Amino acid sequence: MTDSPPTSSLTSFLEVASDHPFPIQNLPYGVFTPPETTVPRVGVAIGDQVLDLATLNNEGVFDVPELQNERPFAQPTLNDFMALGPSAWSAVRSRLQALLRADTAELRDAASLRNRVLHPRADVSLRLPVDIGDYTDFYSSKQHATNVGTMFRGAENALKDNWVHLPVGYHGRASSVLLSGQDVRRPCGQTRPDADAPPVYGPTQLLDFELETGFFVGEGNELGTPLSIDEADDQIFGMVLVNDWSARDIQGWEYEPLGPFLGKSFATTISPWVVPMAALEPFRVAGPTQDPEPLDYLQADGDAAYDVTLEVDLETPSMTSPHTVCRSNTKHLYWTMRQQLAHHTVNGCNARPGDLLASGTISGPTEDSYGSMLELSWRGEEPVSLPGDETRSFLEDGDRVIMRAYAQADDYRVGFGTADGRVLPASCA
Amino acid sequence: MTDSPPTSSLTSFLEVASDHPFPIQNLPYGVFTPPETTVPRVGVAIGDQVLDLATLNNEGVFDVPELQNERPFAQPTLNDFMALGPSAWSAVRSRLQALLRADTAELRDAASLRNRVLHPRADVSLRLPVDIGDYTDFYSSKQHATNVGTMFRGAENALKDNWVHLPVGYHGRASSVLLSGQDVRRPCGQTRPDADAPPVYGPTQLLDFELETGFFVGEGNELGTPLSIDEADDQIFGMVLVNDWSARDIQGWEYEPLGPFLGKSFATTISPWVVPMAALEPFRVAGPTQDPEPLDYLQADGDAAYDVTLEVDLETPSMTSPHTVCRSNTKHLYWTMRQQLAHHTVNGCNARPGDLLASGTISGPTEDSYGSMLELSWRGEEPVSLPGDETRSFLEDGDRVIMRAYAQADDYRVGFGTADGRVLPASCA
Numbered sequence: 001m002t003d004s005p006p007t008s009s010l011t012s013f014l015e016v017a018s019d020h021p022f023p024i025q026n027l028p029y030g031v032f033t034p035p036e037t038t039v040p041r042v043g044v045a046i047g048d049q050v051l052d053l054a055t056l057n058n059e060g061v062f063d064v065p066e067l068q069n070e071r072p073f074a075q076p077t078l079n080d081f082m083a084l085g086p087s088a089w090s091a092v093r094s095r096l097q098a099l100l101r102a103d104t105a106e107l108r109d110a111a112s113l114r115n116r117v118l119h120p121r122a123d124v125s126l127r128l129p130v131d132i133g134d135y136t137d138f139y140s141s142k143q144h145a146t147n148v149g150t151m152f153r154g155a156e157n158a159l160k161d162n163w164v165h166l167p168v169g170y171h172g173r174a175s176s177v178l179l180s181g182q183d184v185r186r187p188c189g190q191t192r193p194d195a196d197a198p199p200v201y202g203p204t205q206l207l208d209f210e211l212e213t214g215f216f217v218g219e220g221n222e223l224g225t226p227l228s229i230d231e232a233d234d235q236i237f238g239m240v241l242v243n244d245w246s247a248r249d250i251q252g253w254e255y256e257p258l259g260p261f262l263g264k265s266f267a268t269t270i271s272p273w274v275v276p277m278a279a280l281e282p283f284r285v286a287g288p289t290q291d292p293e294p295l296d297y298l299q300a301d302g303d304a305a306y307d308v309t310l311e312v313d314l315e316t317p318s319m320t321s322p323h324t325v326c327r328s329n330t331k332h333l334y335w336t337m338r339q340q341l342a343h344h345t346v347n348g349c350n351a352r353p354g355d356l357l358a359s360g361t362i363s364g365p366t367e368d369s370y371g372s373m374l375e376l377s378w379r380g381e382e383p384v385s386l387p388g389d390e391t392r393s394f395l396e397d398g399d400r401v402i403m404r405a406y407a408q409a410d411d412y413r414v415g416f417g418t419a420d421g422r423v424l425p426a427s428c429a
Numbered sequence: 430m431t432d433s434p435p436t437s438s439l440t441s442f443l444e445v446a447s448d449h450p451f452p453i454q455n456l457p458y459g460v461f462t463p464p465e466t467t468v469p470r471v472g473v474a475i476g477d478q479v480l481d482l483a484t485l486n487n488e489g490v491f492d493v494p495e496l497q498n499e500r501p502f503a504q505p506t507l508n509d510f511m512a513l514g515p516s517a518w519s520a521v522r523s524r525l526q527a528l529l530r531a532d533t534a535e536l537r538d539a540a541s542l543r544n545r546v547l548h549p550r551a552d553v554s555l556r557l558p559v560d561i562g563d564y565t566d567f568y569s570s571k572q573h574a575t576n577v578g579t580m581f582r583g584a585e586n587a588l589k590d591n592w593v594h595l596p597v598g599y600h601g602r603a604s605s606v607l608l609s610g611q612d613v614r615r616p617c618g619q620t621r622p623d624a625d626a627p628p629v630y631g632p633t634q635l636l637d638f639e640l641e642t643g644f645f646v647g648e649g650n651e652l653g654t655p656l657s658i659d660e661a662d663d664q665i666f667g668m669v670l671v672n673d674w675s676a677r678d679i680q681g682w683e684y685e686p687l688g689p690f691l692g693k694s695f696a697t698t699i700s701p702w703v704v705p706m707a708a709l710e711p712f713r714v715a716g717p718t719q720d721p722e723p724l725d726y727l728q729a730d731g732d733a734a735y736d737v738t739l740e741v742d743l744e745t746p747s748m749t750s751p752h753t754v755c756r757s758n759t760k761h762l763y764w765t766m767r768q769q770l771a772h773h774t775v776n777g778c779n780a781r782p783g784d785l786l787a788s789g790t791i792s793g794p795t796e797d798s799y800g801s802m803l804e805l806s807w808r809g810e811e812p813v814s815l816p817g818d819e820t821r822s823f824l825e826d827g828d829r830v831i832m833r834a835y836a837q838a839d840d841y842r843v844g845f846g847t848a849d850g851r852v853l854p855a856s857c858a
């Protein structure tokens with residue numbers, strides 16, 4: 001690892017500001033529908049434009065064997081491309097960077113082709129980029145698990161015995177994973193606000209966000225054939241931001257003994273652009289020391305944490321611009337993505353292309369780095385101060401939550417798209 | 430409700446014995462590939478034959494508007510047909526029963542058509558009939574929850590407070606839902622057999638089955654728009670048997686606080702034929718009294734339990750024929766399927782066509798009706814006696830578990846296909 005942030009002299013013929021999230025070093029994948037058509041296809045973001053990979057492939061610009069037989073870009077999801085595996089991803093990325101370089105004339109000087117394959121971001125509509133077969137949510141921030149455990153079980157009993165030995169996780173709900181920008185209706189459900197009275201039906205009173213990242217699986221594995229941790233590292237296609245919206249009162253009443261269910265399943269928002277792991281490779285860092293040492297199947301050489309800055313902005317109906325309520329970093333995660341995927345398959349469970357594995361709430365060591373309102377307001381005991389004398393303990397109707405993320409190099413940044421959603425009022429029966 | 434079992438004079442021109450699982454009163458749906466082709470399609474089982482609905486529809490025998498525009502039977506899954514909703518299901522079923530009646534000449538006397546649309550079951554290959562978007566597993570047998578709670582927390586604290594107020598459930602793993610007949614490899618994983626020593630890696634020592642039924646969702650609901658309990662009742666397409674294979678030691682170490690994960694996700698076996706709810710309608714009965722009375726969104730008029738006999742057979746490598754180790758009944762379930770589906774969507778979570786909702790282990794009130802080895806052997810304290818002086822506390826390599834189910838009328842039975850699987854030895858790294 002280098003001690004200083006990575007630098008790069010790689011530049012595109014398309015002008016991209018140095019603080020733009022989508023420089024040539026990033027090239028995140030998404031699915032979009034161009035103007036004047038209804039056929040979605042795979043694209044990459046470059047600056048404020050979207051490059052149409054389906055049309056590029058039709059033009060024969062890729063000399064990648066896997067792309068000749070399959071048509072992975074002329075699809076409404078990234079799944080087929082994810083299923084091609086690391087060598088195809090690498091070949092496509094190299095070719096795209098070569099095509100977009102400032103010193104390559106091939107696309108730069110081909111005005112007609114450029115018109116057909118490059119669209120202003122504002123002119124296209126984005127779609128949920130992946131058909132998510134299974135969505136798994138982990139619980140991999142030690143600070144978050146400690147905070148929540150302290151609030152609900154006391155400081156002495158905050159972490160369960162298993163937490164330091166394996167990446168605790170659970171199956172989430174795939175059907176309600178939403179594209180950024182979609183509003184989220186405050187859920188109704190059953191809660192028991194008074195432990196001495198029967199439960200009641202109504203809107204959640206404790207609506208929350210959870211700041212997470214997630215990754216998508218590439219080829220995956222056959223049932224009964226676990227991925228080693230090194231194989232797992234190669235099977236991580238790319239990352240998105242994840243807002244794991246949570247209704248704390250519904251969750252608190254339902255979760256024993258089988259875990260979170262309706263307190264989570266009403267909505268999970270992801271960012272639209274999948275940042276390839278190759279773009280994040282320069283930002284690998286050492287994660288927290290793992291003590292006790294994990295079992296062999298969870299051990300591998302080399303750094304596997306990532307230095308990605310995370311921010312959560314909140315905008316209430318009375319505010320004129322968003323206010324940052326949390327600053328965190330993925331490097332705080334105790335369990336790495338390759339450990340999560342190796343653990344997930346150790347029992348033979350098959351991961352499929354496009355499966356989403358999320359980190360769990362990423363809370364840092366300081367109070368302003370906690371990744372949920374539950375922690376930021378410490379269960380409402382210390383409401384969060386906002387501009388204009390407003391405060392918040394949990395989310396109110398009309399509140400908008402915007403998550404951002406980026407890895408910062410000397411002269412560029414690899415940004416994530418935002419995970420953005422506004423709370424609509426409940427409509428309980 | 431009638432007091433005596435339902436009877437029927439409906440008979441098919443195809444001879445079906447009165448104890449056969451698939452009479453004309455049943456007509457369960459599956460997906461099969463006929464001999465001499467590789468194109469899967471939807472069929473129904475009638476006696477020992479399979480009727481090809483895709484070919485029948487091509488012949489124009491269905492006068493059902495939804496089938497003209499769509500081709501729901503020329504598909505590798507039932508999802509498109511499930512999505513058409515109750516009126517289409519009802520129209521297709523009526524037409525099929527009319528076509529197969531002994532006193533209808535249309536198909537009976539059309540030798541050429543019969544040859545093309547009817548195949549001996551032994552000549553076709555069956556497939557997993559549904560693309561399962563999300564799989565949810567409930568915990569709806571009070572006896573099972575009480576048994577497990579008693580073993581792990583003591584009799585006083587067996588049921589958590591929430592259990593009698595809502596159908597407790599959790600998200601399961603969709604990728605590893607398997608068709609009956611597929612072998613199941615004993616999973617490897619992390620356990621902590623000695624609480625005073627570090628956890629270890631290796632094959633599960635406590636492999637178990639769980640006797641369950643499951644149902645598939647029809648049209649489902651839009652995100653943010655819950656199904657009322659009456660709507661939920663109409664959206665249940667049909668039922669299958671479910672063996673929710675479990676590794677008790679992996680589960681016991683991992684499950685706090687987020688619930689079951691790798692202890693379950695290595696395999697879930699379902700029976701191949703989806704029994705339509707219309708076939709089970711004559712077998713509706715009152716379920717257990719629900720006390721306390723559930724909240725309004727979980728209340729509806731009329732019986733919603735089903736009198737379906739369940740059996741689990743075990744065949745060890747040294748046995749020459751299977752031995753029944755459990756006899757139970759779906760009528761023992763405390764929470765009904767319509768309550769499960771209404772609860773699942775009460776927070777706005779969207780159910781999609783083909784989602785699978787399973788019951789949880791169905792244990793009856795007597796010791797021989799417990800639906801898992803954990804309960805039958807009471808955690809190994811009372812091993813189950815088998816023929817030939819064998820005993821079992823949990824499953825051993827080579828053991829085969831066969832689940833059967835049927836609803837019995839006076840002169841016919843509505844049977845389920847079997848959920849059948851054999852345990853392969855582990856192959857841990």
